[in-house]
Amino acid sequence: MPSVFETAPTTAPTQITFVTKATWDAIRGELPAPARQFAAANDFAAKPGKLLVLPAADGGIAQVLFGLEDADHKAHDPFRPGALPGLLPPGVYRFANAPHDTRLAALAFALGCYRFGRYRTNKIPEVRLVPPDGIDTAEITRMADAAALARDLINTPPNDMGPAELAEVARDLATRFGAAFNCIDDDELAQNFPLIHAVGMASTRSPRLIELSWGDPAHPKVTLVGKGVCFDTGGLDLKPSSGMLIMKKDMGGAANVLALAQMVMDAKLKLRLRVLIPAVENAVAGNAFRPLDIFKSRKGITVEIGNTDAEGRLVLADALALADEETPDLLIDLGTLTGAARVALGPDLPPFYTNDEALAGDVASCAKSENDPLWRMPLWPAYDAWLDSKTADITNAPSGGFAGSITCALFLQRFVEHARSWLHVDIYGWTPSAKPGRPEGGECQAARAIYKLLSQRYA
Structure with missing residues (x-):
């Protein structure tokens, strides 16, 4: 999406003054009398x-007043300023005083500017921000652009x-950053990745394994695996209609992996990315x-199908087996995998x-640190x-119904043997109702936190 930052405003930007319960009396006292009367009215x-x-x-x-929680409030939301783009009239703004965390506030503002406009004919009003002093505008823009990519895809x-x-999205991303691209499908997929093929073979849109590689081969190997179930009916264990309504998000793992890859490549981190x-x-x-049904996986482990709606772990298993063969220094997988994770932790807090x-x-x-819980x-x-x-x-769906997110992680662990370190994240990839900086719909989850981790390790 276009940058929300206005580095050279042609007119004076409108000031946004942040106020809390603790600071309101002092700020109100500095306002002109008509402004105080207007606020009281x-x-x-x-x-x-x-x-x-x-x-x-x-x-x-004249200016805008916006309320924040006190810094020590138990419900303090560092992304509260992310609500501003949906409330402000079109125009260019700047922070007149510092919110609790200026960097996260600017990031939240950028994330809150996102709108999914692919199918809309009306123009979305523009709200822009003069970047606060001392923040890394390029880094925040990198994160916001990646979040927009993930949200758009979902x-x-x-x-x-x-x-x-x-x-095609992965191919375009590879072209943009000079990465190598490969796609395995048809007979080669059926022969070498039988679990991926099994899940996708009933669709008229053929399954495939998408591969992108970038960076110096001499650098540490980091491999990202993302669940790309572009729509999930549940298969023969059919979901109810209500369960299918947001199943376009079932490729949220893939979307977030591509967002993470975009950040890594744009920042030119010193790692070998796959x-x-x-x-x-x-x-x-x-x-x-x-x-x-029973299928022999790429790793040789035979898998009995306990439930066709537990398909995400099947496709990830074959991809993880391939990734593991290269003995990466760090192997990370993301997927929208289990309702059990939502029952345990809700939509906003993915387990890892x-x-x-x-x-x-x-x-x-x-x-x-990134407010990416x-x-x-x-x-x-x-x-x-x-x-x-x-x-x-093994079976892909143990009976009993207990600890579903844990047993899914244990299933995937069977396919990781050689990687020096492995991280599995069971994301939701969706914001059910709008929150500051997080519009309703597809969501970028875990990608910013993991990017921060990789930046610290491989800058």
Whole structure:
């Protein structure tokens, strides 16, 4: 999306003054008398998210007041300024005083400017911000652009975002940054990646494995794997209609992996990047894979199909097996995988899994600093036996219904043997109702936190 930052305004930008319950009396006392009277007439009380546009004598805008939580408030949202683009009239603005975290406030403003306009004929009003002093505008723009990419891909309806279209996006990204691109499909996919092929074979839109590689081969190897189920009917274990309504988001892992790859390449981090995206549509047809079918995976592990709606872990398994063969220094996978993760932690807090204690600490730290929430959950060894099958090596859907996100992570762990470190994130990829900096719809989750981690390790 176009940069929201106005570095050379042609007219004086309108000031945004941040106020809290603790600062409101002092700021109100500095306002001209007509402005104080106008604020009182509008019952403005510095409540978080409350906006007041103060009129100038000539009928224009004198300044804007915007309420924030006190810094020590337990519900303090550092992205609160991200609500501003949806509240402000079109124009150019600047922060008149510092919010609690100026960098996150500017990032939230940029993220809040996002609108999905591909299918709209009306023009979206523009709100722009003069960048505050001392922030890295290029870095914030990099993050906002990546978030827009992920959101656009997830928000695009499945008739325009199938496996082939997702591959074209990856190809365009590779071309833009001088990366190598490859796509495996048809007979080669069926022979070498049987789980990916099994999930996607019922669709008229053929499955494929998308691959992108970039960077100096001498640098540490970092491989990203993203679940690319472009639409999920549930297969023969069909979802109800209500369950399919947002299943265009089931390629959210792929979307966020591409967003992360874009940030890595744009920042020119010193790593050897490999991206793998199994792109499929889980459709219903006479040749769809069935419950109790058994397939031999790329790794050689035989998998019994306990449920065709647990398809994401199947396609990730073959892609992880391929990634693991190269023994990467760091292997990361993202996928919209389990309703159990949402039951445990809700839509805004994806769980992550790793046995690398140092990595876990770094991920948690970066998630907090970037306001990109993640929460560690355990690869609980006692539950590994739940994956046992009576007729194959493992099942993709253990019976019982307990600990669904954990058993999914344990399933994927079976396919990672050689990577020096592995991180699995069970994202939602969707904002059910709009929040500051996070419009309703497709969401960029975990990508900013992981980018921060990679920036610290491979700058």
